[in-house]
Amino acid sequence: xxxxxxxxxxxxxxxxxxxxxxxxxxxxxxxxxxxxxxxxxxxxxxxxxxxxxxxxxxxxxxxxxxxxxxxxxxxxxxxxxxxxxxxxxxxxxxxxxxxxxxxxxxxxxxxxxxxxxxxxxxxxxxxxxxxxxxxxxxxxxxxxxxxxxxxxxxxxxxxxxxxxxxxxxxxxxxxxxxxxxxxxx
Amino acid sequence: xxxxxxxxxxxxxxxxxxxxxxxxxxxxxxxxxxxxxxxxxxxxxxxxxxxxxxxxxxxxxxxxxxxxxxxxxxxxxxxxxxxxxxxxxxxxxxxxxxxxxxxxxxxxxxxxxxxxxxxxxxxxxxxxxxxxxxxxxxxxxxxxxxxxxxxxxxxxxxxxxxxxxxxxxxxxxxxxxxxxxxxxx
DNA sequence: ATATCTCAACCAAACGTTTGTTTGGTTGAG
DNA sequence: CTCAACCAAACAAACGTTTGGTTGAGATAT
Numbered sequence: 393x394x395x396x397x398x399x400x401x402x403x404x405x406x407x408x409x410x411x412x413x414x415x416x417x418x419x420x421x422x423x424x425x426x427x428x429x430x431x432x433x434x435x436x437x438x439x440x441x442x443x444x445x446x447x448x449x450x451x452x453x454x455x456x457x458x459x460x461x462x463x464x465x466x467x468x469x470x471x472x473x474x475x476x477x478x479x480x481x482x483x484x485x486x487x488x489x490x491x492x493x494x495x496x497x498x499x500x501x502x503x504x505x506x507x508x509x510x511x512x513x514x515x516x517x518x519x520x521x522x523x524x525x526x527x528x529x530x531x532x533x534x535x536x537x538x539x540x541x542x543x544x545x546x547x548x549x550x551x552x553x554x555x556x557x558x559x560x561x562x563x564x565x566x567x568x569x570x571x572x573x574x575x576x577x
Numbered sequence: 578x579x580x581x582x583x584x585x586x587x588x589x590x591x592x593x594x595x596x597x598x599x600x601x602x603x604x605x606x607x608x609x610x611x612x613x614x615x616x617x618x619x620x621x622x623x624x625x626x627x628x629x630x631x632x633x634x635x636x637x638x639x640x641x642x643x644x645x646x647x648x649x650x651x652x653x654x655x656x657x658x659x660x661x662x663x664x665x666x667x668x669x670x671x672x673x674x675x676x677x678x679x680x681x682x683x684x685x686x687x688x689x690x691x692x693x694x695x696x697x698x699x700x701x702x703x704x705x706x707x708x709x710x711x712x713x714x715x716x717x718x719x720x721x722x723x724x725x726x727x728x729x730x731x732x733x734x735x736x737x738x739x740x741x742x743x744x745x746x747x748x749x750x751x752x753x754x755x756x757x758x759x760x761x762x
Numbered sequence: 763a764t765a766t767c768t769c770a771a772c773c774a775a776a777c778g779t780t781t782g783t784t785t786g787g788t789t790g791a792g
Numbered sequence: 793c794t795c796a797a798c799c800a801a802a803c804a805a806a807c808g809t810t811t812g813g814t815t816g817a818g819a820t821a822t
Contacts, residue, residue, distance in 0.1 A: 393791065394797060413685045415600035419782060431784080432798050440782065490688055495738060500598045500685040502741050503675055509742075516742050542748070543755060546735025553680060553734050554727065556687050557694075557701050563727070570728060578817065579771060604808060616810080617772050625808065 396426050398436055402450045405443060410493040413500050414444060441507060444497075448511040451493060456518060463522035470530035471575045477526075478568045486561045491552040520545050530575050544571045581611050583621055587635050590628060595678040598685050599629060626692060629682075633696040636678060641703060648707035655715035656760045662711075663753045671746045676737040705730050715760050729756045 404425050408417050419440055423430035437443040462477045485491055494515045501508055523541035532540060551567030554560075589610050593602045604625055608615035622628035647662045670676055679700045686693055708726035717725060736752030739745075 411688045413598075413600065413689070415598065416685075416689055418780075420780085429799055430782085431800075434783070435797065438783090488688070491684065496684040498738055498742055499676065499681040499683075500601075503596045503673070504598070504601055512742055516739065539751075542739065543732070543752075546739055546752065547728070547732055548735070549738050550731025550733070550735030553683055554701065554731055557683055557697055566724075567728075567731065603806075605806085614773055615808085616774075619809070620771060623809090 395428065401426050401433075401436060402447055405447045406451060406493060407488070407490075409444070409447060410490040410496060411488055414497055414505070415500065441505075444508065445511065448494070448497070448508060448515075452511060452515045452518070455515065460518050460522040463526045466529070469577065470526050471572060471577060473526050473529070474523075474572060474575070477522075478571075482564065482568070485552055485564060486555070489556055489559055489561070491556050492549065495549045495552060516545065527574075530577055532576075540574055544574065547571060580613065586611050586618075586621060587632055590632050591636060591678060592673070592675075594629070594632060595675040595681060596673055599682055599690070600685065626690075629693065630696065633679070633682070633693060633700075637696060637700045637703070640700065645703050645707040648711045651714065654762065655711050656757060656762060658711050658714070659708075659757060659760070662707075663756075667749065667753070670737055670749060671740070674741055674744055674746070676741050677734065680734045680737060701730065712759075715762055717761075725759055729759070732756060 401422075405422055408422060408425055412421070419430045419433055422443070423433050426433075433443070437446060459477065459480050462480060463473055465473055465476075468476075490496070494512055497508060498512050502512065520538075520541045523544050524537045527537035527540045528534065530537075547567050547570060548564070551564045555563045586607075590607055593607055593610055597606070604615045604618055607628070608618050611618075618628070622631060644662065644665050647665060648658055650658055650661075653661075675681070679697055682693060683697050687697065705723075705726045708729050709722045712722035712725045713719065715722075732752050732755060733749070736749050740748045
Protein backbone atom coordinates (compact mmCIF):
# COMPACT_ATOMS: atom_id res chain seq x y z
CA UNK A 393 0.00 0.00 0.00
CA UNK A 394 1.54 3.29 -1.05
CA UNK A 395 1.59 6.44 1.04
CA UNK A 396 0.80 8.67 -1.89
CA UNK A 397 -0.31 8.38 -5.49
CA UNK A 398 1.64 9.67 -8.47
CA UNK A 399 -1.20 12.09 -9.18
CA UNK A 400 -0.85 13.59 -5.71
CA UNK A 401 2.92 13.84 -6.07
CA UNK A 402 2.49 15.68 -9.36
CA UNK A 403 -0.14 17.99 -7.88
CA UNK A 404 2.10 18.88 -4.94
CA UNK A 405 5.07 19.35 -7.28
CA UNK A 406 3.06 21.72 -9.45
CA UNK A 407 2.32 23.85 -6.41
CA UNK A 408 5.92 23.95 -5.24
CA UNK A 409 7.48 24.55 -8.64
CA UNK A 410 4.97 27.29 -9.33
CA UNK A 411 5.73 29.09 -6.09
CA UNK A 412 9.47 28.52 -5.76
CA UNK A 413 10.62 27.93 -9.32
CA UNK A 414 12.52 24.96 -10.71
CA UNK A 415 16.03 25.52 -9.39
CA UNK A 416 14.96 26.78 -6.00
CA UNK A 417 12.81 23.72 -5.36
CA UNK A 418 14.92 20.81 -4.17
CA UNK A 419 14.11 17.13 -4.24
CA UNK A 420 14.11 17.36 -0.45
CA UNK A 421 11.45 20.09 -0.52
CA UNK A 422 9.31 17.98 -2.80
CA UNK A 423 9.78 14.78 -0.82
CA UNK A 424 8.99 16.46 2.48
CA UNK A 425 5.85 18.02 1.04
CA UNK A 426 4.79 14.55 -0.04
CA UNK A 427 5.67 12.92 3.28
CA UNK A 428 8.45 10.85 1.76
CA UNK A 429 12.21 10.58 2.04
CA UNK A 430 13.88 12.25 -0.89
CA UNK A 431 15.47 8.96 -1.89
CA UNK A 432 12.02 7.39 -2.15
CA UNK A 433 11.14 9.91 -4.80
CA UNK A 434 13.29 8.04 -7.27
CA UNK A 435 10.89 5.14 -7.10
CA UNK A 436 8.45 7.30 -9.03
CA UNK A 437 10.72 9.51 -11.15
CA UNK A 438 14.32 8.72 -11.96
CA UNK A 439 15.49 12.30 -12.02
CA UNK A 440 14.43 15.82 -11.12
CA UNK A 441 14.25 16.62 -14.81
CA UNK A 442 11.99 13.62 -15.45
CA UNK A 443 9.73 14.77 -12.64
CA UNK A 444 9.49 18.23 -14.16
CA UNK A 445 8.75 16.74 -17.57
CA UNK A 446 5.98 14.71 -15.97
CA UNK A 447 4.66 17.76 -14.17
CA UNK A 448 4.64 19.87 -17.32
CA UNK A 449 3.05 17.15 -19.42
CA UNK A 450 0.37 16.45 -16.83
CA UNK A 451 -0.44 20.13 -16.52
CA UNK A 452 -0.49 20.52 -20.28
CA UNK A 453 -2.97 17.65 -20.57
CA UNK A 454 -5.08 19.10 -17.78
CA UNK A 455 -5.30 22.43 -19.56
CA UNK A 456 -6.17 20.78 -22.84
CA UNK A 457 -8.94 18.70 -21.31
CA UNK A 458 -10.40 21.10 -18.79
CA UNK A 459 -9.67 24.64 -19.95
CA UNK A 460 -8.59 24.98 -23.56
CA UNK A 461 -11.48 22.67 -24.46
CA UNK A 462 -13.93 25.33 -23.31
CA UNK A 463 -12.96 27.31 -26.40
CA UNK A 464 -14.45 24.66 -28.65
CA UNK A 465 -17.88 24.53 -27.03
CA UNK A 466 -19.77 25.85 -30.06
CA UNK A 467 -23.09 25.80 -28.21
CA UNK A 468 -22.54 29.17 -26.59
CA UNK A 469 -21.38 32.52 -27.91
CA UNK A 470 -17.75 33.37 -28.43
CA UNK A 471 -17.70 35.91 -25.65
CA UNK A 472 -19.47 33.57 -23.25
CA UNK A 473 -16.85 30.95 -24.01
CA UNK A 474 -14.06 33.37 -23.18
CA UNK A 475 -15.82 34.26 -19.94
CA UNK A 476 -16.13 30.61 -18.94
CA UNK A 477 -12.46 30.24 -19.81
CA UNK A 478 -11.45 33.05 -17.50
CA UNK A 479 -13.72 31.81 -14.75
CA UNK A 480 -12.02 28.44 -14.77
CA UNK A 481 -8.53 29.91 -15.12
CA UNK A 482 -8.65 32.57 -12.45
CA UNK A 483 -8.61 30.50 -9.25
CA UNK A 484 -5.70 28.48 -10.60
CA UNK A 485 -3.56 31.50 -11.41
CA UNK A 486 -4.41 33.53 -8.33
CA UNK A 487 -3.89 30.90 -5.63
CA UNK A 488 -0.84 31.73 -3.55
CA UNK A 489 -0.34 34.63 -5.97
CA UNK A 490 1.96 32.29 -7.86
CA UNK A 491 0.66 32.81 -11.39
CA UNK A 492 1.16 30.40 -14.27
CA UNK A 493 3.65 27.57 -13.89
CA UNK A 494 4.43 27.54 -17.59
CA UNK A 495 5.05 31.27 -17.66
CA UNK A 496 7.22 31.16 -14.55
CA UNK A 497 9.26 28.21 -15.75
CA UNK A 498 9.65 29.81 -19.17
CA UNK A 499 11.41 32.91 -17.90
CA UNK A 500 13.49 30.92 -15.45
CA UNK A 501 14.71 28.06 -17.58
CA UNK A 502 14.14 28.40 -21.30
CA UNK A 503 17.62 29.69 -22.14
CA UNK A 504 19.41 27.05 -20.09
CA UNK A 505 17.23 23.97 -19.53
CA UNK A 506 16.39 23.49 -23.19
CA UNK A 507 14.77 20.12 -22.51
CA UNK A 508 11.56 21.85 -21.36
CA UNK A 509 11.21 24.02 -24.44
CA UNK A 510 9.05 21.71 -26.55
CA UNK A 511 6.44 21.17 -23.81
CA UNK A 512 6.37 24.89 -23.13
CA UNK A 513 5.94 25.67 -26.81
CA UNK A 514 3.17 23.09 -27.12
CA UNK A 515 1.34 24.55 -24.14
CA UNK A 516 1.37 28.09 -25.45
CA UNK A 517 0.58 27.00 -29.00
CA UNK A 518 -2.50 25.19 -27.75
CA UNK A 519 -3.53 28.14 -25.63
CA UNK A 520 -3.21 30.53 -28.56
CA UNK A 521 -5.04 28.11 -30.85
CA UNK A 522 -7.91 27.94 -28.36
CA UNK A 523 -8.20 31.72 -28.19
CA UNK A 524 -7.94 31.97 -31.96
CA UNK A 525 -10.87 29.58 -32.32
CA UNK A 526 -12.94 31.78 -30.04
CA UNK A 527 -12.12 34.93 -31.99
CA UNK A 528 -13.00 33.23 -35.25
CA UNK A 529 -16.31 32.28 -33.69
CA UNK A 530 -16.75 35.98 -32.92
CA UNK A 531 -16.49 36.72 -36.62
CA UNK A 532 -12.85 37.60 -37.02
CA UNK A 533 -10.80 36.74 -40.07
CA UNK A 534 -8.18 34.03 -39.66
CA UNK A 535 -5.41 36.62 -39.66
CA UNK A 536 -7.17 38.89 -37.20
CA UNK A 537 -8.12 36.05 -34.86
CA UNK A 538 -4.55 34.84 -34.84
CA UNK A 539 -3.26 38.25 -33.87
CA UNK A 540 -5.89 38.84 -31.20
CA UNK A 541 -5.26 35.41 -29.70
CA UNK A 542 -1.53 35.98 -29.33
CA UNK A 543 -2.17 39.44 -27.97
CA UNK A 544 -4.62 38.14 -25.39
CA UNK A 545 -2.28 35.44 -24.12
CA UNK A 546 0.52 37.98 -23.82
CA UNK A 547 -1.72 40.40 -21.95
CA UNK A 548 -2.69 37.71 -19.47
CA UNK A 549 0.87 36.54 -18.91
CA UNK A 550 1.98 40.14 -18.51
CA UNK A 551 -0.86 40.73 -16.09
CA UNK A 552 0.14 37.66 -14.08
CA UNK A 553 3.61 39.12 -13.75
CA UNK A 554 2.27 42.47 -12.53
CA UNK A 555 -0.15 40.67 -10.24
CA UNK A 556 2.79 39.02 -8.50
CA UNK A 557 4.89 42.19 -8.46
CA UNK A 558 2.20 44.29 -6.79
CA UNK A 559 0.47 41.44 -4.97
CA UNK A 560 -2.88 42.40 -6.41
CA UNK A 561 -5.17 39.85 -8.05
CA UNK A 562 -7.31 42.70 -9.38
CA UNK A 563 -4.68 43.27 -12.07
CA UNK A 564 -5.43 39.89 -13.60
CA UNK A 565 -9.17 40.52 -13.51
CA UNK A 566 -8.76 43.84 -15.30
CA UNK A 567 -6.67 42.14 -17.98
CA UNK A 568 -9.48 39.67 -18.54
CA UNK A 569 -11.97 42.52 -18.84
CA UNK A 570 -9.62 44.16 -21.33
CA UNK A 571 -9.52 40.99 -23.42
CA UNK A 572 -13.31 40.72 -23.39
CA UNK A 573 -13.49 44.22 -24.86
CA UNK A 574 -11.87 42.91 -28.03
CA UNK A 575 -15.09 41.11 -28.92
CA UNK A 576 -17.43 42.52 -31.48
CA UNK A 577 -20.54 40.63 -30.36
CA UNK B 578 45.80 47.96 -10.50
CA UNK B 579 42.57 46.01 -10.75
CA UNK B 580 41.75 43.48 -13.44
CA UNK B 581 38.18 44.67 -13.81
CA UNK B 582 36.00 47.56 -12.68
CA UNK B 583 32.86 47.21 -10.63
CA UNK B 584 30.88 48.60 -13.55
CA UNK B 585 32.16 45.81 -15.80
CA UNK B 586 31.38 43.19 -13.16
CA UNK B 587 27.84 44.50 -12.89
CA UNK B 588 27.43 44.58 -16.67
CA UNK B 589 28.63 40.98 -17.01
CA UNK B 590 26.42 39.93 -14.09
CA UNK B 591 23.39 41.53 -15.72
CA UNK B 592 24.02 39.48 -18.85
CA UNK B 593 24.45 36.21 -16.97
CA UNK B 594 21.51 36.67 -14.61
CA UNK B 595 19.31 37.68 -17.49
CA UNK B 596 20.19 34.58 -19.49
CA UNK B 597 20.48 31.96 -16.75
CA UNK B 598 18.35 33.33 -13.95
CA UNK B 599 19.33 33.98 -10.35
CA UNK B 600 19.54 30.52 -8.86
CA UNK B 601 21.07 28.89 -11.91
CA UNK B 602 23.90 31.41 -12.06
CA UNK B 603 26.62 30.49 -9.57
CA UNK B 604 29.29 32.73 -8.10
CA UNK B 605 31.73 30.57 -10.04
CA UNK B 606 29.95 31.34 -13.31
CA UNK B 607 30.08 35.05 -12.55
CA UNK B 608 33.72 35.01 -11.44
CA UNK B 609 34.86 33.05 -14.48
CA UNK B 610 33.03 35.41 -16.80
CA UNK B 611 34.89 38.27 -15.13
CA UNK B 612 38.26 36.54 -15.22
CA UNK B 613 38.43 36.23 -11.44
CA UNK B 614 38.46 33.49 -8.82
CA UNK B 615 35.09 33.15 -7.18
CA UNK B 616 36.61 33.99 -3.82
CA UNK B 617 37.87 37.29 -5.23
CA UNK B 618 34.31 38.27 -5.94
CA UNK B 619 33.75 38.86 -2.25
CA UNK B 620 36.18 41.76 -2.39
CA UNK B 621 33.53 43.64 -4.35
CA UNK B 622 30.28 42.24 -2.97
CA UNK B 623 29.95 40.45 0.33
CA UNK B 624 27.23 38.07 -0.79
CA UNK B 625 25.44 36.84 -3.87
CA UNK B 626 22.33 38.62 -2.67
CA UNK B 627 24.25 41.90 -2.29
CA UNK B 628 25.58 41.48 -5.82
CA UNK B 629 22.07 40.98 -7.15
CA UNK B 630 20.85 44.02 -5.23
CA UNK B 631 23.67 46.02 -6.82
CA UNK B 632 22.82 44.66 -10.23
CA UNK B 633 19.13 45.48 -9.88
CA UNK B 634 19.77 48.96 -8.51
CA UNK B 635 22.30 49.77 -11.21
CA UNK B 636 19.96 48.57 -13.92
CA UNK B 637 17.07 50.49 -12.39
CA UNK B 638 19.14 53.67 -12.40
CA UNK B 639 20.23 53.05 -15.97
CA UNK B 640 16.64 52.71 -17.09
CA UNK B 641 15.61 55.84 -15.23
CA UNK B 642 18.41 57.90 -16.75
CA UNK B 643 18.57 56.53 -20.26
CA UNK B 644 15.17 55.08 -21.13
CA UNK B 645 12.32 56.13 -18.85
CA UNK B 646 13.61 59.70 -19.17
CA UNK B 647 12.72 59.66 -22.86
CA UNK B 648 9.07 59.79 -21.81
CA UNK B 649 9.54 63.24 -20.34
CA UNK B 650 11.04 64.88 -23.40
CA UNK B 651 8.17 67.29 -23.97
CA UNK B 652 9.77 68.71 -27.14
CA UNK B 653 8.44 65.95 -29.35
CA UNK B 654 5.01 64.38 -29.76
CA UNK B 655 3.74 61.67 -27.45
CA UNK B 656 3.83 59.02 -30.13
CA UNK B 657 7.34 60.01 -31.21
CA UNK B 658 8.45 59.68 -27.61
CA UNK B 659 7.05 56.18 -27.40
CA UNK B 660 8.81 55.30 -30.63
CA UNK B 661 12.14 56.56 -29.33
CA UNK B 662 11.48 54.58 -26.18
CA UNK B 663 10.97 51.35 -28.11
CA UNK B 664 13.96 52.04 -30.31
CA UNK B 665 16.21 52.29 -27.29
CA UNK B 666 14.62 49.35 -25.52
CA UNK B 667 14.56 46.81 -28.31
CA UNK B 668 18.26 45.95 -28.68
CA UNK B 669 18.51 45.48 -24.91
CA UNK B 670 15.60 43.07 -24.70
CA UNK B 671 16.36 41.12 -27.85
CA UNK B 672 20.07 40.43 -27.34
CA UNK B 673 20.63 36.74 -26.67
CA UNK B 674 16.85 36.44 -26.75
CA UNK B 675 17.01 36.84 -22.99
CA UNK B 676 14.31 39.48 -22.49
CA UNK B 677 13.99 41.73 -19.47
CA UNK B 678 16.07 40.96 -16.37
CA UNK B 679 13.45 42.43 -14.07
CA UNK B 680 10.68 40.39 -15.66
CA UNK B 681 12.72 37.20 -15.56
CA UNK B 682 13.82 37.67 -11.97
CA UNK B 683 10.27 38.55 -10.94
CA UNK B 684 8.78 35.26 -11.99
CA UNK B 685 11.70 33.29 -10.64
CA UNK B 686 12.20 34.83 -7.23
CA UNK B 687 9.41 37.10 -6.06
CA UNK B 688 7.62 34.49 -3.95
CA UNK B 689 10.78 33.25 -2.27
CA UNK B 690 13.56 35.84 -2.35
CA UNK B 691 11.44 38.65 -0.95
CA UNK B 692 14.47 40.93 -0.56
CA UNK B 693 14.31 41.85 -4.25
CA UNK B 694 10.66 42.84 -4.22
CA UNK B 695 11.04 46.54 -3.46
CA UNK B 696 13.55 47.14 -6.27
CA UNK B 697 11.36 45.21 -8.67
CA UNK B 698 8.30 47.17 -7.64
CA UNK B 699 10.16 50.46 -8.00
CA UNK B 700 11.34 49.51 -11.47
CA UNK B 701 7.89 48.64 -12.76
CA UNK B 702 6.30 51.63 -11.03
CA UNK B 703 8.73 53.96 -12.77
CA UNK B 704 8.18 52.25 -16.10
CA UNK B 705 4.41 52.55 -15.80
CA UNK B 706 4.71 56.18 -14.65
CA UNK B 707 6.81 56.96 -17.73
CA UNK B 708 4.24 55.42 -20.06
CA UNK B 709 1.43 57.18 -18.22
CA UNK B 710 3.15 60.51 -18.78
CA UNK B 711 3.33 59.79 -22.49
CA UNK B 712 -0.35 58.88 -22.72
CA UNK B 713 -1.32 62.03 -20.84
CA UNK B 714 0.73 63.99 -23.37
CA UNK B 715 -1.34 62.26 -26.03
CA UNK B 716 -4.45 63.78 -24.51
CA UNK B 717 -5.69 60.98 -22.29
CA UNK B 718 -7.36 61.53 -18.94
CA UNK B 719 -5.37 60.62 -15.86
CA UNK B 720 -7.47 57.51 -15.35
CA UNK B 721 -7.25 56.45 -18.99
CA UNK B 722 -3.49 57.09 -19.20
CA UNK B 723 -2.91 55.04 -16.07
CA UNK B 724 -4.81 52.12 -17.49
CA UNK B 725 -3.15 52.29 -20.91
CA UNK B 726 0.29 52.52 -19.31
CA UNK B 727 -0.19 49.39 -17.22
CA UNK B 728 -1.68 47.60 -20.18
CA UNK B 729 1.26 48.52 -22.40
CA UNK B 730 3.88 47.34 -19.92
CA UNK B 731 2.01 44.05 -19.51
CA UNK B 732 1.77 43.59 -23.26
CA UNK B 733 5.50 44.12 -23.65
CA UNK B 734 6.40 41.77 -20.81
CA UNK B 735 4.00 39.18 -22.19
CA UNK B 736 5.51 39.64 -25.63
CA UNK B 737 9.02 39.17 -24.21
CA UNK B 738 7.90 35.86 -22.78
CA UNK B 739 6.46 34.70 -26.09
CA UNK B 740 9.55 35.98 -27.87
CA UNK B 741 11.66 33.65 -25.77
CA UNK B 742 9.25 30.73 -26.06
CA UNK B 743 9.13 30.83 -29.85
CA UNK B 744 12.58 32.35 -30.36
CA UNK B 745 11.19 35.11 -32.53
CA UNK B 746 12.09 38.74 -31.95
CA UNK B 747 9.31 39.75 -34.34
CA UNK B 748 6.82 39.08 -31.55
CA UNK B 749 8.24 41.94 -29.51
CA UNK B 750 8.17 44.29 -32.51
CA UNK B 751 4.53 43.51 -33.16
CA UNK B 752 3.70 44.22 -29.53
CA UNK B 753 5.35 47.63 -29.88
CA UNK B 754 3.30 48.32 -33.00
CA UNK B 755 0.20 47.28 -31.09
CA UNK B 756 1.01 49.72 -28.29
CA UNK B 757 1.57 52.53 -30.78
CA UNK B 758 -1.95 51.92 -32.12
CA UNK B 759 -3.34 53.06 -28.77
CA UNK B 760 -2.39 56.64 -29.60
CA UNK B 761 -4.98 59.11 -30.76
CA UNK B 762 -2.55 61.55 -32.41
C1' DA C 763 66.76 58.60 -4.67
C1' DT C 764 66.16 54.72 -2.19
C1' DA C 765 64.18 52.02 1.29
C1' DT C 766 60.10 51.06 3.92
C1' DC C 767 55.36 50.72 4.72
C1' DT C 768 50.56 50.08 3.49
C1' DC C 769 46.64 48.47 1.69
C1' DA C 770 43.58 47.46 -2.19
C1' DA C 771 43.38 43.65 -5.26
C1' DC C 772 43.77 39.32 -5.94
C1' DC C 773 44.71 33.77 -5.67
C1' DA C 774 44.50 29.06 -4.01
C1' DA C 775 42.56 26.27 -0.93
C1' DA C 776 39.50 24.95 2.22
C1' DC C 777 35.05 25.48 4.77
C1' DG C 778 30.42 23.51 5.99
C1' DT C 779 26.18 22.82 3.71
C1' DT C 780 23.13 21.50 0.24
C1' DT C 781 22.45 19.49 -4.08
C1' DG C 782 20.71 15.45 -7.03
C1' DT C 783 21.37 10.69 -7.02
C1' DT C 784 22.59 5.82 -5.56
C1' DT C 785 22.87 1.98 -2.51
C1' DG C 786 21.41 -1.69 0.41
C1' DG C 787 18.16 -3.08 3.32
C1' DT C 788 13.38 -3.39 5.44
C1' DT C 789 8.48 -3.86 5.29
C1' DG C 790 4.09 -5.76 4.39
C1' DA C 791 0.25 -6.75 1.35
C1' DG C 792 -1.02 -10.25 -2.04
C1' DC D 793 7.66 -16.36 -1.59
C1' DT D 794 7.62 -12.05 -4.18
C1' DC D 795 7.91 -7.56 -5.31
C1' DA D 796 6.30 -2.84 -5.16
C1' DA D 797 6.93 0.64 -1.82
C1' DC D 798 9.55 2.65 1.10
C1' DC D 799 13.63 4.21 4.63
C1' DA D 800 18.18 5.47 6.28
C1' DA D 801 22.47 6.37 4.96
C1' DA D 802 25.87 7.49 2.07
C1' DC D 803 27.67 9.46 -2.33
C1' DA D 804 30.30 12.84 -5.25
C1' DA D 805 29.69 17.24 -6.91
C1' DA D 806 28.43 21.91 -6.54
C1' DC D 807 27.08 25.57 -3.78
C1' DG D 808 28.00 30.22 -1.30
C1' DT D 809 31.36 31.79 1.75
C1' DT D 810 35.74 32.23 4.58
C1' DT D 811 40.55 31.98 5.33
C1' DG D 812 45.34 33.07 4.95
C1' DG D 813 48.62 34.50 2.11
C1' DT D 814 50.74 36.90 -2.03
C1' DT D 815 51.37 40.74 -5.04
C1' DG D 816 52.51 45.23 -6.50
C1' DA D 817 51.50 50.06 -7.15
C1' DG D 818 51.60 54.23 -4.59
C1' DA D 819 52.33 56.91 -0.32
C1' DT D 820 55.70 57.91 3.32
C1' DA D 821 59.94 58.24 5.54
C1' DT D 822 65.06 58.38 5.45
